[in-house]
Amino acid sequence: MPVTTHIEEHFEASDTVRDVVIGMSDGLTVPFALAAGLSGTVSQTGIVVIAGLAEIAAGSIAMGLGGYLAARTDFDHYRSEREREIRETVELPQKERDEVAEVFRGYGMEEKDIAPVVAAISSDQKRWVDFMMRFELGFEEPNPKRARNSAITIALSYVLGGLVPLAPYMLMSRLFTALSVSVAVTLIALFAFGYVKGKLTGIPPWRGGLQTVVIGGLASAAAFGLAKWIS
Amino acid sequence: MPVTTHIEEHFEASDTVRDVVIGMSDGLTVPFALAAGLSGTVSQTGIVVIAGLAEIAAGSIAMGLGGYLAARTDFDHYRSEREREIRETVELPQKERDEVAEVFRGYGMEEKDIAPVVAAISSDQKRWVDFMMRFELGFEEPNPKRARNSAITIALSYVLGGLVPLAPYMLMSRLFTALSVSVAVTLIALFAFGYVKGKLTGIPPWRGGLQTVVIGGLASAAAFGLAKWIS
Numbered sequence A, B: 001m002p003v004t005t006h007i008e009e010h011f012e013a014s015d016t017v018r019d020v021v022i023g024m025s026d027g028l029t030v031p032f033a034l035a036a037g038l039s040g041t042v043s044q045t046g047i048v049v050i051a052g053l054a055e056i057a058a059g060s061i062a063m064g065l066g067g068y069l070a071a072r073t074d075f076d077h078y079r080s081e082r083e084r085e086i087r088e089t090v091e092l093p094q095k096e097r098d099e100v101a102e103v104f105r106g107y108g109m110e111e112k113d114i115a116p117v118v119a120a121i122s123s124d125q126k127r128w129v130d131f132m133m134r135f136e137l138g139f140e141e142p143n144p145k146r147a148r149n150s151a152i153t154i155a156l157s158y159v160l161g162g163l164v165p166l167a168p169y170m171l172m173s174r175l176f177t178a179l180s181v182s183v184a185v186t187l188i189a190l191f192a193f194g195y196v197k198g199k200l201t202g203i204p205p206w207r208g209g210l211q212t213v214v215i216g217g218l219a220s221a222a223a224f225g226l227a228k229w230i231s
Helices: A002-039 A045-091 A093-105 A111-122 A125-136 A146-171 A175-201 A205-230 B002-039 B045-091 B093-105 B111-121 B125-136 B146-171 B175-201 B205-230
Strands: none
Touching (some): A002 B045, A045 A146, A045 A175, A045 B205, A093 A111, A111 B111, A125 B125, A146 A175, A175 A205, A205 B045, B002 B146, B002 B175, B002 B205, B045 B093, B045 B175, B093 B111, B093 B125, B111 B125, B146 B175, B175 B205
16 A cells, blocks of 8 residues: 555654754753853863763663653553454454444445445454554554664664854863854854754744744753852 | 544543653653753752753753644644545545545455445435544544643643652752652652553553553663763
């Protein structure tokens, strides 16, 4: 079925895009904001680099493993719901046939037209369970490789994103210069990231770019203000 | 339709649980790991508290606004796809009817049984479009309030989670004591969080608890090791 294949490809591509977006938007934003926040209270770039790299290590592992477990949980959940549906087609076939009919009643079909549809769908157990999973419960079948791919994609995107704001502090010894360069470089990177993200997810690219700049700006302003205030 | 209501409630509840899980698992993990990492290289609790609070501010804003935009993007995407389907039922009705038929062919139905189904579904434009969105494209209609709720839930969960590992550094002046208490308290909190998360998402609670402890432990060990190594 070309339709299904098209849908699956669409979902896999958007899963990867989603993972890159999850990892990179936080990777660009949180280490950036932390470094800017600390720049208001410390006197050397060294402590900013240490805190920033510690944050990147912690954040990439937490988000990567978090993504791994989220994808695994989705997969386990799908499997256990599917097993329950399979059991129900064996133990309560009439109730399950009524549920198939109920879906079509919701689309305004008449009873005399519903009977052959229900008979056709419930004549093959795999098809029947497929139908219940998708149409009654709204589940998409998850890709079993997704958990590992998701973890790696999110973690790498986080590290790559986080190195952008941190590089100036690693390369420059004057704190104020490093902060200025980091802010400039990261705001450009946030805009470019949001622009491309907008193109991929179908929102206007300029709006996408401005959104990520605003998030990064707000987060780092809050971190800067809070660090100044308590120190 | 009680079936649909049940499904919608299921989705809304799992959306909120998902948001709390997203915010709190990162909130418990990343500030914990950052604070532990910095404890290996600085001599006072003050800098750990500043960095930790800056991280909580940055992380909660970045994740909360990120969640807001992700939910908005889902909603906009759903709406633009829906408008495209509405246009297609007007401009290319025969093609759209063929696509409805194609879905049922995939379930093994015979052509003579498909015709009345297609006629019933395509007799009402709203129903027809609903059908295409759900069965051909696999979209669930998103809740329009979800974006704001999602942002607030994620951000608050992050702040609450982040204050657990940070509290000992705020209350105790000796760094090593604060680190020890923070590790103990946070590992207990991570286990309890993972245990409850397991109950809610249907995975065995003990496994859920151990998983979050391992993630938190790995992230903070990596942050600690990296900070020690570069300082």
